[in-house]
Amino acid sequence: MIGWQITEKDKLEKISGNEMLDDIESAKVKITASLLTEEDIAVMSGEDKSVSFPIIPSKTAIGQISELGQQSAYLAKGTRVFLSSVSPCGKCYHCTNGREKDCYSFKIAGYNRDGFLKDFAVKPVKELFALPPSVKDAEAVYLGYISLALSVIDKLNLQKGQHVAIFGADVLGAIIAQLIIYYQGVPILLDDDDEKLLLAKKSGVYYALNTEKKAEKEVLAITGGRLANKVVYISRSKLSTDLAFRLCAPSESIVFVGFSYPNMKVALSSAIAKNLSVICVTNGYGNVEPAINILANNALDLSNYYLVPTKMDDIEKNVGEMLKDYKAKKKVGNLLVNMLG
Incomplete structure (x- = not known):
């Protein structure tokens, strides 16, 4: 490895080692593509002191599966798969009582267990999901985001025609906006980056507003003065949480979502005054199969977010540039690595 x-x-640093298949319930996978995100760079910078190096x-x-511990009815050697990044601990009260989705201490790749920036991985078969031929690799790399977005949809209890303000127009925000359209809601995507907003518009999101250009007035006009029925705040958007609370209608819900959460300081006084429900979502456990179905049914347009694969030989250079941008508080994009060479 x-x-x-x-x-x-x-x-x-580049390392080498062995990935041994020594469990009949597992499979050895030849990793063909790996995605690096701002969350990975934040971990590298030491942002979260709970992460151990x-x-x-x-x-x-x-x-692609290269070896199986035992014969499987669903997977075979050569099957193209998505590797799940999250699994329940199996030890807490909820896990031992059949409520794994409410695990107290999820194991997260790249956070509290090793991630996938390597050419081989051994994973439990239950954490591998076969990809249909209709789902392109360029789309499948976003299955983690789609699973997370579906967890948000679950928490929103969205009703037909409801307005949802989404703070953050990165790829996660754009996916959430498109899913809200799919489930017959009306997304209002907000950001201070016109380039991100334009990409979202090209992907079918009609309302894409700049937070620095009278966004509050525009949201009032769109909603007929009622404000947003729901609000979603992307944890790394760096946008105003105060504005997010102001745009949420009284007695409604705001969801904070992200794989990681920087040292955010949120004043809850306005949320309390408006009797808002504050919900947090940090993983998409249990939603990988629905996410694959979403892609297979062409429910999302991710063509504007396809990434050009980079070479393994350039990993250290590219990550160094991402880290430099992160520390300079510049925009850090995603990096797709071709793990075949």
Whole structure:
């Protein structure tokens, strides 16, 4: 196995080792593509003191099964799969009582267990999901985001025709907006980056507003003065949480969502005054299969978010540039790595 490991703060090193298949309930996967995101760079920077080094980054990977511990009715050697990044601990009260979705301590790739920036991985078969031929790799790399977005939809209790204000127009925000359309809601996507908003519009999101250009007045006009029925706030959007609370109608819900959560300081006084329900979503456990079905049914247009794969040889250079931008508080995009060479 060849991989890249964060050995200490700000340091990524190439490593080698063995990925041994020694469990009949597992499979060995040849990873073909791995996705690095701002969350991985934040971990590398030491933002979250609870993360222990060394650790292999990357929460998202696609691969092909190279070896099975035992014969499977659903998977075979050569099957193209998505590798789930999250699994329940199996030990807490909820896990031992059949409520794994409410696990107290999920195991997250690249956070509290090794991620997928490596050429081979051994995973339990239950954490591998076969990809149909109709789902392209360029779309499948976003299954983690789609699963997370579906968890948001579950929490929103969305009704037909309801307005949902989404703070953050990165790929996660755009996916949430498109899913709200799919479930017959009306998304209002907000950001301070016109380039991100334009991409979302090209992907079918009609209301895409700049937060620095009278967004509050526009939301009032769109909703007929009622404000948004629901609000979704992307944890790394760096947008005004005060504006998010102001745009939410009284006695409604606001969902904070993200794989990680920077040191956010949120004043809850306005939320309390408006009797808002504050909900947090940090993973998409249990939603990978529905997410694959969403892609297979062409319910999302991700064509504007396809990434150009980069070479394994350039990993350290590219990650170094991402880290530099992160520390300079510049925009950090996603990096797709071709793990075949």
